[in-house]
Amino acid sequence: MNEGLPKEQRLYKKKAIQLLFEKGKGFNFYPFRVVVHAHASEDDEPTIPRFLVSVSKKRFHHAVKRNKVKRLVREAWRRNKSELIVKCEEHKITFDVALVYTATTILPYEEIEKKIKQLSLRLNNNYFLHDDEKNNTTAS
């Protein structure tokens, strides 16, 4: 039930993506650069994490390899995001995440999944542990 990745949990609108990269905060977390923009949901926005993968054409010249990486990352995210969904609904937050793949080799699936698990733990700690303060800042 929690392991699907329907369209509403993906980030695909030009405007939303532009907003994420303008206002979001970025940090490096090998093999990704992560950009996060968490904010209180408005009327038309769903209270769920929304997600985006990007693989640079400069790092992987061939489309086959880019697709491979995106599929692996998407798979790992799909399996490990269930906790974030619960948290978002609790706190009524829209949580936009972009993962930009920065490594120059294709890592095996096990390693990517391990990293994604660590990442989701870190996001949890940063954004939902002290939820009261965070809500105040993001709302402003």
Add this chain to the structure above:
RNA sequence: UAAAGCGAUUGUCGCAGGCAGGAGAAAUCCUGCGUGAGGAAAGUCGGGACAGCACAGAGCACCGUACUUCUUAACAGGAAGGUAUCUUCAAGAUAACAGCAAGUGCCACAGAAAAUUACCGCUCUUCGGAGUAAGGGUGAAAACGUGAGGUAAGAGCUCACGCGAAGUUAUGGUAACAUAGUUUCGGGGUAAACCUUACGGGCUGCAAGACCAAAUAUACCGACGCUUGAGGGCUGCUCGUCCAAGUCGGGAGGGUAGGUUGCUUGAGUCUUUCGGCAACGACAGACCUAGAGAAAUGACAAUCACCUUGGAAACAAGGAACAGAAUCCCGCUUAUGCUUUAUUUU
């Protein structure tokens, strides 16, 4: 050389279309069934279909093609044949293969001279000059080759044989052309130089185009014009034709960048028979086989199959190329590992 294939099954989870059923006012959601990358999907190099440009008209410019016949919707594609060159013991390979003998241009350096030539030389001489192109060296390229006659010396100047070119006749062939005869001739290269000849091409491309929804805001400067006509009508120019009261340029400023359609049934795929040397064509039957949109076609596990190495075997370890549809077809080109089949040569 030609053709075909690119794993299979099961389980768990996931994505995108389609069909059927159900829920709902609708958006949409749920359940079930079945479908989901390639031979090159690539490069975007040819050619179409389709769409828009009021009409799609004429001429020039520009671009393309270039042995013949056939084939195809069309092509710079394909088939069969001709010619030339190259190569092998052999099957074969390659060709931008019309025209410098229509005109113009160019041919560095060297050389007398790079195309109506003359330095040395040779011959004659009235010593002013005249006639020559045998011999010489230069260069990528130097005025048909060999022999004989001829002459003052020489020269296709003449003759014999040979080589090449153009025309023409006969025979064979649909034709390119081949073979034989005959007439005239001997003019270096370059057309991937301008060009000539023949034939062909309107331009722009699905981000084309159509519809729905949402949103607005104009002011300033310069130029031209308001029927004696500026400007525009997607092609560089001219003509023709149509529209026409505002248009064009500049730097500011404001708004939207959502959805539906085009969108996959088509020069379609497979099979039998027939015609044709072949490419290909014709009739009949069967089948439906991706359609995304920040962009699906996946991940993990197990078993089997394939390849390599080790091994007698069981088995063990490792490996699996090039590469990812985006309006759709037909070609070409380039990148590619392995397996299978057929044919040919040794």
Add this chain to the structure above:
RNA sequence: GCCCAUGUGGUGAAAUUGGUAAACACGCUACAUUCAGGGUGUAGUGAGCUUAAGCUCUUGGAAGUUCGAGUCUUCUCAUGGGCA
């Protein structure tokens, strides 16, 4: 997806109709000047072999046309740009 443009020393760039490839500027190296550095001046500077002289290779790459290609033609690689 569709349509275009550009590739020359380490860098930015020249090269007239095809005729000795690298003018010019920057940079770099050596020497002189200075106690030292900077600045200035002089000389050199594509790569390989070599003491030098010299030879060979080189215009993104591979072929072709031509006596001869940076220039003309074809294929290919890389980089950059435009579109509603």
